Amino acid sequence: MQARRLHPPEDSAAIEDILHRCVALTGLADAYVAMVALRGRPMVPGSRRPADCANHFVAYAIPWIDVIPPDVQARGAHLWVASVPRVPDASVDPTVKNYQWNDLTSGLFEAHDRGFDTSVLCDAQGFVTEGPGFNIFVVKDGAVFTPDRGSLHGITRLSVLELCADLGIPASVAPLPRGLLEDEADEVFAATTAGGVMPVSRVGRRILGNDRPGPISLRLREAYWRRHAEGWHRTPVRGLSEAQAATRVSAPAG
Amino acid sequence: MQARRLHPPEDSAAIEDILHRCVALTGLADAYVAMVALRGRPMVPGSRRPADCANHFVAYAIPWIDVIPPDVQARGAHLWVASVPRVPDASVDPTVKNYQWNDLTSGLFEAHDRGFDTSVLCDAQGFVTEGPGFNIFVVKDGAVFTPDRGSLHGITRLSVLELCADLGIPASVAPLPRGLLEDEADEVFAATTAGGVMPVSRVGRRILGNDRPGPISLRLREAYWRRHAEGWHRTPVRGLSEAQAATRVSAPAG
Secondary structure, rough: OOOOOOOOOHHHHHHHHHHHHHHHHOOOOOOOEEEEEEOOOOOOOOOOOHHHHOEOOOOOOOOOOOOHHHHHHHHOOEEOOOOOOOOOOOOOOOOOOOOOOOHHHHHHHHHHHEEOOOEEEEEOEEEEEEEOOOOEEEEEOOEEOOOOOOOOOHHHHHHHHHHHHHHHHOOEOOOOOOOOOOOOEEEEEEEOOOOOOOEEEEEEEEOOOOOOOHHHEEEEHHHHHHHHHHHOOOOOOOOOOOOHHHHHOOOOOO | OOOOOOOOOOOOOHHHHHHHHHHHHHHHOOOEEEEEHHHOOOOOOOOOOOOEEEOOEEEEEEOOOOOOEEEEEEEEEEEOOOOOOOOOOOOOOOOOOOOOOOOHHHHHHHHOOOOOEEEOOOOOOOOOEEEOEEEEEEEEEEEEEEEOOOOOHHHHHHHHHHHHHHOOEEEEEOOOHHHHHEEEEEEEEEEEEOOOOEEEEOOOOEEOOOOOOOOOHHHHHHHHHHHHHOOOOOOOOOOHHHHHHHHOOOOOOO
Protein backbone atom coordinates (compact mmCIF):
# COMPACT_ATOMS: atom_id res chain seq x y z
CA MET A 1 0.00 0.00 0.00
CA GLN A 2 2.88 2.35 0.73
CA ALA A 3 4.40 1.66 -2.69
CA ARG A 4 1.14 2.69 -4.38
CA ARG A 5 0.47 5.46 -1.83
CA LEU A 6 -2.75 3.86 -0.70
CA HIS A 7 -3.78 4.92 2.78
CA PRO A 8 -7.11 3.37 3.78
CA PRO A 9 -8.33 4.47 7.21
CA GLU A 10 -7.78 1.01 8.78
CA ASP A 11 -4.41 0.22 10.35
CA SER A 12 -2.88 -3.28 10.37
CA ALA A 13 -4.63 -4.31 13.58
CA ALA A 14 -8.01 -3.15 12.25
CA ILE A 15 -7.42 -4.99 8.98
CA GLU A 16 -6.60 -8.16 10.89
CA ASP A 17 -9.80 -7.79 12.92
CA ILE A 18 -11.84 -7.31 9.76
CA LEU A 19 -10.36 -10.41 8.15
CA HIS A 20 -11.12 -12.57 11.20
CA ARG A 21 -14.65 -11.22 11.39
CA CYS A 22 -15.18 -11.60 7.64
CA VAL A 23 -14.32 -15.32 7.76
CA ALA A 24 -16.23 -15.94 11.00
CA LEU A 25 -19.36 -14.34 9.52
CA THR A 26 -19.31 -16.76 6.58
CA GLY A 27 -18.89 -19.74 8.92
CA LEU A 28 -16.54 -21.23 6.31
CA ALA A 29 -13.91 -23.61 7.71
CA ASP A 30 -12.07 -23.57 4.38
CA ALA A 31 -12.27 -20.11 2.94
CA TYR A 32 -10.50 -18.14 0.26
CA VAL A 33 -9.93 -14.76 1.88
CA ALA A 34 -8.93 -11.73 -0.11
CA MET A 35 -8.15 -8.13 0.74
CA VAL A 36 -7.81 -5.25 -1.67
CA ALA A 37 -6.92 -1.59 -1.22
CA LEU A 38 -8.74 0.62 -3.71
CA ARG A 39 -7.87 4.13 -4.84
CA GLY A 40 -11.51 5.17 -4.57
CA ARG A 41 -13.30 8.25 -5.79
CA PRO A 42 -11.93 11.80 -5.66
CA MET A 43 -12.95 13.79 -2.60
CA VAL A 44 -12.64 16.90 -4.78
CA PRO A 45 -15.34 16.48 -7.45
CA GLY A 46 -13.82 16.15 -10.91
CA SER A 47 -10.23 15.95 -9.63
CA ARG A 48 -7.86 13.76 -11.63
CA ARG A 49 -5.26 13.77 -8.86
CA PRO A 50 -4.77 10.31 -7.31
CA ALA A 51 -3.83 12.00 -4.03
CA ASP A 52 -7.36 13.47 -3.83
CA CYS A 53 -8.99 10.04 -3.74
CA ALA A 54 -10.61 8.48 -0.68
CA ASN A 55 -8.74 5.18 -0.49
CA HIS A 56 -10.61 2.29 1.01
CA PHE A 57 -10.15 -1.29 2.04
CA VAL A 58 -12.24 -4.24 0.87
CA ALA A 59 -12.17 -7.82 2.16
CA TYR A 60 -14.15 -10.87 1.24
CA ALA A 61 -14.28 -14.56 2.10
CA ILE A 62 -15.72 -17.18 -0.24
CA PRO A 63 -15.57 -21.00 -0.30
CA TRP A 64 -12.03 -22.24 -0.90
CA ILE A 65 -10.69 -22.07 -4.48
CA ASP A 66 -7.65 -23.83 -5.87
CA VAL A 67 -6.07 -21.57 -8.51
CA ILE A 68 -5.39 -24.82 -10.39
CA PRO A 69 -8.31 -27.26 -9.81
CA PRO A 70 -7.53 -30.27 -7.58
CA ASP A 71 -8.09 -32.87 -10.33
CA VAL A 72 -5.68 -30.97 -12.58
CA GLN A 73 -3.11 -30.78 -9.78
CA ALA A 74 -3.43 -34.57 -9.33
CA ARG A 75 -2.50 -35.40 -12.95
CA GLY A 76 -0.18 -32.40 -13.23
CA ALA A 77 -1.17 -29.15 -14.93
CA HIS A 78 -0.53 -28.58 -18.63
CA LEU A 79 1.29 -25.28 -18.78
CA TRP A 80 1.44 -23.00 -21.82
CA VAL A 81 4.38 -20.60 -22.19
CA ALA A 82 2.54 -17.54 -23.50
CA SER A 83 3.71 -15.43 -26.43
CA VAL A 84 2.57 -12.21 -24.76
CA PRO A 85 5.51 -10.68 -22.87
CA ARG A 86 5.13 -9.89 -19.16
CA VAL A 87 4.78 -6.18 -18.37
CA PRO A 88 8.30 -5.04 -17.35
CA ASP A 89 9.10 -4.58 -13.66
CA ALA A 90 10.11 -0.96 -14.35
CA SER A 91 6.59 -0.15 -15.60
CA VAL A 92 4.57 -2.04 -13.00
CA ASP A 93 6.35 -3.43 -9.94
CA PRO A 94 5.27 -7.10 -9.75
CA THR A 95 6.35 -7.36 -6.10
CA VAL A 96 3.44 -5.04 -5.27
CA LYS A 97 0.43 -7.30 -5.63
CA ASN A 98 -2.03 -5.90 -8.15
CA TYR A 99 -4.83 -6.95 -10.44
CA GLN A 100 -3.61 -5.28 -13.62
CA TRP A 101 -3.81 -8.63 -15.34
CA ASN A 102 -4.23 -7.71 -18.98
CA ASP A 103 -1.00 -9.53 -19.94
CA LEU A 104 -1.73 -12.50 -17.67
CA THR A 105 -5.30 -12.75 -18.96
CA SER A 106 -4.02 -12.71 -22.55
CA GLY A 107 -1.76 -15.61 -21.59
CA LEU A 108 -4.72 -17.51 -20.13
CA PHE A 109 -6.70 -17.06 -23.34
CA GLU A 110 -3.74 -18.39 -25.35
CA ALA A 111 -3.48 -21.40 -23.04
CA HIS A 112 -7.18 -22.26 -23.01
CA ASP A 113 -7.45 -21.86 -26.81
CA ARG A 114 -4.83 -24.59 -27.14
CA GLY A 115 -6.29 -26.93 -24.53
CA PHE A 116 -3.79 -26.09 -21.80
CA ASP A 117 -4.81 -25.56 -18.18
CA THR A 118 -2.93 -22.37 -17.47
CA SER A 119 -0.02 -20.26 -18.64
CA VAL A 120 3.22 -18.64 -17.60
CA LEU A 121 4.69 -15.46 -19.04
CA CYS A 122 8.28 -14.63 -19.98
CA ASP A 123 9.70 -11.14 -20.09
CA ALA A 124 11.02 -9.48 -23.24
CA GLN A 125 14.54 -10.65 -22.32
CA GLY A 126 13.46 -14.30 -22.38
CA PHE A 127 13.34 -14.91 -18.64
CA VAL A 128 10.46 -16.76 -17.01
CA THR A 129 8.30 -14.63 -14.70
CA GLU A 130 4.99 -15.91 -13.24
CA GLY A 131 1.53 -17.17 -14.09
CA PRO A 132 -1.90 -15.70 -13.32
CA GLY A 133 -1.88 -15.88 -9.54
CA PHE A 134 1.06 -18.19 -8.91
CA ASN A 135 4.84 -18.39 -8.81
CA ILE A 136 6.66 -20.94 -10.94
CA PHE A 137 9.43 -23.38 -9.96
CA VAL A 138 11.68 -25.61 -12.06
CA VAL A 139 13.40 -28.76 -10.75
CA LYS A 140 16.62 -29.71 -12.52
CA ASP A 141 19.15 -32.31 -11.32
CA GLY A 142 17.60 -32.36 -7.86
CA ALA A 143 17.69 -28.59 -7.35
CA VAL A 144 14.82 -26.11 -7.31
CA PHE A 145 14.87 -22.78 -9.18
CA THR A 146 12.43 -19.89 -9.13
CA PRO A 147 12.64 -16.49 -10.89
CA ASP A 148 14.12 -13.45 -9.18
CA ARG A 149 12.17 -11.05 -11.41
CA GLY A 150 8.87 -10.31 -13.08
CA SER A 151 6.92 -11.92 -10.27
CA LEU A 152 5.36 -11.46 -6.88
CA HIS A 153 7.52 -12.46 -3.92
CA GLY A 154 4.67 -14.66 -2.86
CA ILE A 155 4.09 -15.91 0.68
CA THR A 156 3.81 -19.48 -0.57
CA ARG A 157 6.95 -19.03 -2.70
CA LEU A 158 8.68 -18.17 0.57
CA SER A 159 7.14 -21.23 2.25
CA VAL A 160 8.46 -23.44 -0.55
CA LEU A 161 11.96 -22.01 -0.12
CA GLU A 162 11.66 -22.64 3.62
CA LEU A 163 10.57 -26.24 2.99
CA CYS A 164 13.46 -26.80 0.57
CA ALA A 165 15.91 -25.63 3.23
CA ASP A 166 14.32 -27.94 5.83
CA LEU A 167 14.27 -30.93 3.47
CA GLY A 168 17.84 -30.39 2.23
CA ILE A 169 16.76 -29.60 -1.34
CA PRO A 170 19.02 -26.97 -2.95
CA ALA A 171 16.97 -23.96 -4.02
CA SER A 172 17.92 -20.80 -5.91
CA VAL A 173 16.19 -17.51 -6.64
CA ALA A 174 17.80 -16.36 -9.87
CA PRO A 175 17.12 -15.34 -13.47
CA LEU A 176 15.38 -18.36 -15.03
CA PRO A 177 15.98 -18.61 -18.79
CA ARG A 178 12.97 -19.73 -20.78
CA GLY A 179 14.95 -22.72 -22.14
CA LEU A 180 15.40 -24.11 -18.63
CA LEU A 181 11.62 -24.26 -18.26
CA GLU A 182 10.76 -25.40 -21.78
CA ASP A 183 13.61 -27.76 -22.68
CA GLU A 184 15.63 -28.75 -19.64
CA ALA A 185 13.29 -29.04 -16.65
CA ASP A 186 12.99 -32.43 -14.96
CA GLU A 187 9.94 -31.19 -13.06
CA VAL A 188 7.89 -28.02 -12.85
CA PHE A 189 5.46 -26.84 -10.21
CA ALA A 190 3.48 -23.72 -9.39
CA ALA A 191 2.90 -22.28 -5.91
CA THR A 192 0.28 -20.00 -4.45
CA THR A 193 -1.61 -19.74 -1.18
CA ALA A 194 -4.83 -20.79 -2.95
CA GLY A 195 -3.54 -24.20 -4.00
CA GLY A 196 -0.21 -24.68 -2.25
CA VAL A 197 2.37 -26.62 -4.28
CA MET A 198 0.71 -27.46 -7.61
CA PRO A 199 2.56 -29.90 -9.90
CA VAL A 200 2.88 -29.42 -13.67
CA SER A 201 3.22 -32.45 -16.00
CA ARG A 202 3.48 -30.75 -19.39
CA VAL A 203 5.14 -27.53 -20.58
CA GLY A 204 3.93 -26.67 -24.08
CA ARG A 205 4.15 -29.82 -26.19
CA ARG A 206 6.81 -31.32 -23.93
CA ILE A 207 5.84 -34.06 -21.48
CA LEU A 208 7.78 -34.07 -18.22
CA GLY A 209 8.88 -37.41 -16.71
CA ASN A 210 6.07 -39.92 -17.10
CA ASP A 211 3.33 -37.29 -17.63
CA ARG A 212 2.57 -37.20 -13.90
CA PRO A 213 3.72 -34.97 -11.02
CA GLY A 214 7.45 -35.46 -10.38
CA PRO A 215 8.93 -36.86 -7.15
CA ILE A 216 10.39 -33.64 -5.74
CA SER A 217 7.17 -31.75 -6.53
CA LEU A 218 5.16 -34.42 -4.74
CA ARG A 219 7.53 -34.44 -1.79
CA LEU A 220 7.20 -30.68 -1.40
CA ARG A 221 3.44 -30.83 -1.86
CA GLU A 222 3.08 -33.54 0.77
CA ALA A 223 5.33 -31.69 3.22
CA TYR A 224 3.51 -28.41 2.58
CA TRP A 225 0.07 -29.81 3.44
CA ARG A 226 1.33 -31.98 6.29
CA ARG A 227 2.90 -28.98 7.97
CA HIS A 228 -0.18 -26.92 7.20
CA ALA A 229 -2.31 -29.53 8.99
CA GLU A 230 0.11 -29.29 11.95
CA GLY A 231 -0.55 -25.55 12.21
CA TRP A 232 2.50 -24.24 10.31
CA HIS A 233 2.09 -20.53 9.41
CA ARG A 234 -1.55 -20.75 10.39
CA THR A 235 -3.64 -18.34 12.43
CA PRO A 236 -6.86 -19.72 13.96
CA VAL A 237 -9.88 -17.67 12.97
CA ARG A 238 -11.33 -15.81 15.95
CA GLY A 239 -15.07 -16.19 16.33
CA LEU A 240 -15.37 -19.38 14.32
CA SER A 241 -17.25 -21.92 16.47
CA GLU A 242 -15.49 -25.04 17.78
CA ALA A 243 -17.70 -27.16 15.54
CA GLN A 244 -16.88 -25.07 12.50
CA ALA A 245 -13.17 -25.06 13.22
CA ALA A 246 -13.12 -28.83 13.65
CA THR A 247 -14.27 -29.30 10.05
CA ARG A 248 -11.27 -27.42 8.74
CA VAL A 249 -9.48 -29.93 6.54
CA SER A 250 -6.84 -28.23 4.40
CA ALA A 251 -5.86 -31.55 2.90
CA PRO A 252 -4.71 -31.76 -0.69
CA ALA A 253 -7.54 -32.97 -2.88
CA GLY A 254 -5.32 -34.93 -5.28
CA MET B 1 -14.38 -5.52 -26.70
CA GLN B 2 -13.57 -8.06 -29.37
CA ALA B 3 -9.84 -7.66 -28.72
CA ARG B 4 -10.36 -8.48 -25.04
CA ARG B 5 -13.07 -11.06 -25.77
CA LEU B 6 -15.66 -9.15 -23.84
CA HIS B 7 -19.20 -9.95 -24.91
CA PRO B 8 -21.76 -8.10 -22.81
CA PRO B 9 -25.37 -8.94 -23.69
CA GLU B 10 -26.05 -5.49 -25.19
CA ASP B 11 -25.38 -4.92 -28.91
CA SER B 12 -24.25 -1.55 -30.31
CA ALA B 13 -27.80 -0.24 -30.74
CA ALA B 14 -28.69 -1.17 -27.16
CA ILE B 15 -25.50 0.46 -25.86
CA GLU B 16 -26.36 3.63 -27.77
CA ASP B 17 -29.86 3.63 -26.26
CA ILE B 18 -28.45 3.18 -22.76
CA LEU B 19 -26.02 6.08 -23.22
CA HIS B 20 -28.78 8.41 -24.41
CA ARG B 21 -31.01 7.38 -21.54
CA CYS B 22 -28.19 7.64 -19.01
CA VAL B 23 -27.50 11.28 -19.94
CA ALA B 24 -31.19 12.18 -20.23
CA LEU B 25 -31.86 10.80 -16.75
CA THR B 26 -29.22 13.07 -15.23
CA GLY B 27 -30.66 16.10 -17.04
CA LEU B 28 -27.09 17.30 -17.56
CA ALA B 29 -26.57 19.48 -20.62
CA ASP B 30 -22.80 19.17 -20.25
CA ALA B 31 -21.98 15.66 -19.13
CA TYR B 32 -18.94 13.43 -18.97
CA VAL B 33 -20.25 10.10 -20.21
CA ALA B 34 -18.30 6.90 -19.77
CA MET B 35 -18.86 3.31 -20.76
CA VAL B 36 -16.93 0.30 -19.55
CA ALA B 37 -17.10 -3.40 -20.38
CA LEU B 38 -16.27 -5.55 -17.36
CA ARG B 39 -15.14 -9.17 -17.26
CA GLY B 40 -17.52 -9.88 -14.40
CA ARG B 41 -17.77 -12.87 -12.10
CA PRO B 42 -17.40 -16.51 -13.14
CA MET B 43 -20.66 -18.27 -13.92
CA VAL B 44 -18.94 -21.50 -12.81
CA PRO B 45 -18.21 -20.95 -9.09
CA GLY B 46 -14.48 -20.91 -8.41
CA SER B 47 -13.51 -20.95 -12.10
CA ARG B 48 -10.35 -19.05 -13.03
CA ARG B 49 -11.18 -19.17 -16.75
CA PRO B 50 -11.90 -15.70 -18.15
CA ALA B 51 -14.22 -17.31 -20.72
CA ASP B 52 -16.48 -18.47 -17.85
CA CYS B 53 -17.19 -14.92 -16.72
CA ALA B 54 -20.48 -13.10 -17.18
CA ASN B 55 -19.30 -9.94 -18.97
CA HIS B 56 -21.34 -6.86 -18.39
CA PHE B 57 -21.65 -3.29 -19.51
CA VAL B 58 -21.60 -0.21 -17.27
CA ALA B 59 -22.32 3.38 -18.21
CA TYR B 60 -22.43 6.56 -16.19
CA ALA B 61 -22.88 10.27 -16.75
CA ILE B 62 -21.56 12.90 -14.36
CA PRO B 63 -21.09 16.67 -14.62
CA TRP B 64 -18.50 17.58 -17.25
CA ILE B 65 -14.84 17.15 -16.31
CA ASP B 66 -11.84 18.59 -18.10
CA VAL B 67 -8.96 16.09 -17.82
CA ILE B 68 -6.76 19.19 -17.46
CA PRO B 69 -8.68 21.88 -15.50
CA PRO B 70 -9.84 24.92 -17.55
CA ASP B 71 -7.68 27.44 -15.64
CA VAL B 72 -4.62 25.25 -16.26
CA GLN B 73 -5.50 24.97 -19.96
CA ALA B 74 -5.76 28.77 -20.11
CA ARG B 75 -2.19 29.37 -18.86
CA GLY B 76 -0.90 26.17 -20.49
CA ALA B 77 -0.32 22.95 -18.57
CA HIS B 78 3.04 22.18 -16.97
CA LEU B 79 3.91 18.72 -18.26
CA TRP B 80 6.30 16.31 -16.57
CA VAL B 81 8.07 13.66 -18.66
CA ALA B 82 7.87 10.72 -16.27
CA SER B 83 10.75 8.39 -15.48
CA VAL B 84 8.47 5.33 -15.34
CA PRO B 85 8.43 3.65 -18.77
CA ARG B 86 5.11 3.08 -20.53
CA VAL B 87 3.95 -0.56 -20.51
CA PRO B 88 4.98 -1.95 -23.94
CA ASP B 89 2.34 -2.30 -26.66
CA ALA B 90 3.18 -6.02 -26.95
CA SER B 91 2.18 -6.59 -23.31
CA VAL B 92 -0.95 -4.43 -23.18
CA ASP B 93 -2.35 -3.05 -26.45
CA PRO B 94 -2.81 0.70 -25.82
CA THR B 95 -5.19 1.02 -28.79
CA VAL B 96 -7.68 -1.02 -26.76
CA LYS B 97 -8.89 1.47 -24.17
CA ASN B 98 -8.33 0.17 -20.67
CA TYR B 99 -7.90 1.34 -17.10
CA GLN B 100 -4.71 -0.56 -16.23
CA TRP B 101 -3.16 2.74 -15.25
CA ASN B 102 -0.45 1.69 -12.81
CA ASP B 103 2.28 3.18 -15.02
CA LEU B 104 0.24 6.31 -15.83
CA THR B 105 -0.66 6.78 -12.16
CA SER B 106 3.01 6.49 -11.18
CA GLY B 107 3.71 9.22 -13.73
CA LEU B 108 1.02 11.43 -12.19
CA PHE B 109 2.52 11.01 -8.73
CA GLU B 110 5.95 12.00 -10.10
CA ALA B 111 4.43 15.08 -11.74
CA HIS B 112 2.41 16.23 -8.74
CA ASP B 113 5.35 15.69 -6.37
CA ARG B 114 7.31 18.18 -8.47
CA GLY B 115 4.54 20.74 -8.81
CA PHE B 116 3.62 19.83 -12.40
CA ASP B 117 0.02 19.54 -13.56
CA THR B 118 0.24 16.24 -15.38
CA SER B 119 2.65 13.85 -17.04
CA VAL B 120 3.46 12.01 -20.22
CA LEU B 121 5.21 8.64 -20.47
CA CYS B 122 7.93 7.49 -22.86
CA ASP B 123 8.53 3.88 -23.84
CA ALA B 124 11.74 1.99 -23.06
CA GLN B 125 13.05 2.90 -26.53
CA GLY B 126 12.78 6.62 -25.76
CA PHE B 127 9.68 7.42 -27.80
CA VAL B 128 6.88 9.56 -26.43
CA THR B 129 3.59 7.71 -25.85
CA GLU B 130 0.64 9.34 -24.03
CA GLY B 131 -0.49 10.84 -20.75
CA PRO B 132 -3.15 9.70 -18.28
CA GLY B 133 -6.25 10.02 -20.44
CA PHE B 134 -4.94 12.12 -23.32
CA ASN B 135 -2.88 12.00 -26.50
CA ILE B 136 0.09 14.31 -26.91
CA PHE B 137 1.04 16.55 -29.85
CA VAL B 138 4.22 18.47 -30.62
CA VAL B 139 4.35 21.51 -32.92
CA LYS B 140 7.69 22.12 -34.63
CA ASP B 141 8.34 24.55 -37.51
CA GLY B 142 4.62 24.89 -38.18
CA ALA B 143 3.95 21.14 -38.38
CA VAL B 144 2.10 18.92 -35.91
CA PHE B 145 3.41 15.53 -34.75
CA THR B 146 1.75 12.85 -32.63
CA PRO B 147 3.03 9.37 -31.67
CA ASP B 148 2.20 6.30 -33.74
CA ARG B 149 2.75 3.97 -30.76
CA GLY B 150 2.21 3.45 -27.06
CA SER B 151 -1.06 5.32 -27.11
CA LEU B 152 -4.77 5.15 -27.72
CA HIS B 153 -5.88 6.10 -31.21
CA GLY B 154 -8.19 8.56 -29.55
CA ILE B 155 -11.32 10.00 -31.13
CA THR B 156 -10.15 13.53 -30.34
CA ARG B 157 -6.68 12.73 -31.72
CA LEU B 158 -8.48 11.87 -34.96
CA SER B 159 -10.48 15.11 -34.76
CA VAL B 160 -7.23 17.09 -34.37
CA LEU B 161 -5.76 15.39 -37.43
CA GLU B 162 -8.96 16.20 -39.33
CA LEU B 163 -8.76 19.85 -38.22
CA CYS B 164 -5.09 20.05 -39.27
CA ALA B 165 -6.03 18.80 -42.75
CA ASP B 166 -8.86 21.32 -43.01
CA LEU B 167 -6.72 24.21 -41.79
CA GLY B 168 -3.74 23.32 -43.99
CA ILE B 169 -1.46 22.49 -41.05
CA PRO B 170 0.93 19.62 -41.89
CA ALA B 171 0.41 16.74 -39.45
CA SER B 172 2.23 13.42 -39.03
CA VAL B 173 1.59 10.26 -37.05
CA ALA B 174 5.07 8.84 -36.50
CA PRO B 175 7.57 7.74 -33.84
CA LEU B 176 8.14 10.81 -31.67
CA PRO B 177 11.59 10.86 -30.06
CA ARG B 178 11.66 12.15 -26.50
CA GLY B 179 14.12 14.88 -27.49
CA LEU B 180 11.60 16.38 -29.92
CA LEU B 181 9.18 16.88 -27.02
CA GLU B 182 11.72 17.92 -24.37
CA ASP B 183 14.23 19.96 -26.31
CA GLU B 184 12.94 20.93 -29.75
CA ALA B 185 9.18 21.53 -29.51
CA ASP B 186 7.90 25.02 -30.39
CA GLU B 187 4.52 24.14 -28.88
CA VAL B 188 2.94 21.15 -27.16
CA PHE B 189 -0.69 20.30 -26.58
CA ALA B 190 -2.73 17.40 -25.29
CA ALA B 191 -6.03 16.17 -26.70
CA THR B 192 -8.89 14.17 -25.27
CA THR B 193 -12.67 14.22 -25.54
CA ALA B 194 -12.91 15.44 -21.94
CA GLY B 195 -11.05 18.69 -22.55
CA GLY B 196 -10.58 18.97 -26.31
CA VAL B 197 -7.32 20.62 -27.38
CA MET B 198 -5.43 21.44 -24.17
CA PRO B 199 -2.31 23.63 -24.51
CA VAL B 200 0.93 22.96 -22.62
CA SER B 201 3.28 25.83 -21.74
CA ARG B 202 6.09 23.96 -19.96
CA VAL B 203 7.74 20.57 -20.51
CA GLY B 204 9.87 19.68 -17.51
CA ARG B 205 12.00 22.71 -16.65
CA ARG B 206 11.76 24.07 -20.19
CA ILE B 207 9.42 26.98 -20.88
CA LEU B 208 7.81 26.97 -24.31
CA GLY B 209 7.45 30.25 -26.20
CA ASN B 210 6.42 32.99 -23.80
CA ASP B 211 5.10 30.58 -21.13
CA ARG B 212 1.59 30.70 -22.61
CA PRO B 213 -0.33 28.50 -25.06
CA GLY B 214 1.26 28.70 -28.52
CA PRO B 215 -0.44 30.13 -31.65
CA ILE B 216 -1.06 26.84 -33.49
CA SER B 217 -2.37 25.20 -30.29
CA LEU B 218 -4.74 28.11 -29.77
CA ARG B 219 -5.85 28.07 -33.40
CA LEU B 220 -6.66 24.37 -33.17
CA ARG B 221 -8.36 24.81 -29.81
CA GLU B 222 -10.52 27.65 -31.12
CA ALA B 223 -11.43 25.71 -34.28
CA TYR B 224 -12.18 22.59 -32.26
CA TRP B 225 -14.71 24.30 -29.99
CA ARG B 226 -16.18 26.49 -32.73
CA ARG B 227 -16.93 23.42 -34.84
CA HIS B 228 -18.18 21.61 -31.78
CA ALA B 229 -20.64 24.46 -31.14
CA GLU B 230 -21.73 24.15 -34.78
CA GLY B 231 -22.64 20.48 -34.23
CA TRP B 232 -19.47 18.84 -35.61
CA HIS B 233 -19.26 15.17 -34.60
CA ARG B 234 -22.07 15.73 -32.14
CA THR B 235 -25.14 13.59 -31.52
CA PRO B 236 -28.09 15.29 -29.79
CA VAL B 237 -29.12 13.45 -26.64
CA ARG B 238 -32.55 11.87 -27.06
CA GLY B 239 -34.93 12.59 -24.22
CA LEU B 240 -33.17 15.71 -22.96
CA SER B 241 -35.76 18.50 -22.78
CA GLU B 242 -35.52 21.51 -25.10
CA ALA B 243 -34.79 23.69 -22.11
CA GLN B 244 -32.01 21.39 -20.94
CA ALA B 245 -30.49 21.10 -24.40
CA ALA B 246 -30.52 24.89 -24.84
CA THR B 247 -28.19 25.29 -21.86
CA ARG B 248 -25.56 23.11 -23.47
CA VAL B 249 -22.53 25.33 -23.75
CA SER B 250 -19.43 23.34 -24.68
CA ALA B 251 -17.37 26.51 -24.81
CA PRO B 252 -13.75 26.46 -23.78
CA ALA B 253 -13.45 27.79 -20.26
CA GLY B 254 -10.11 29.49 -20.79
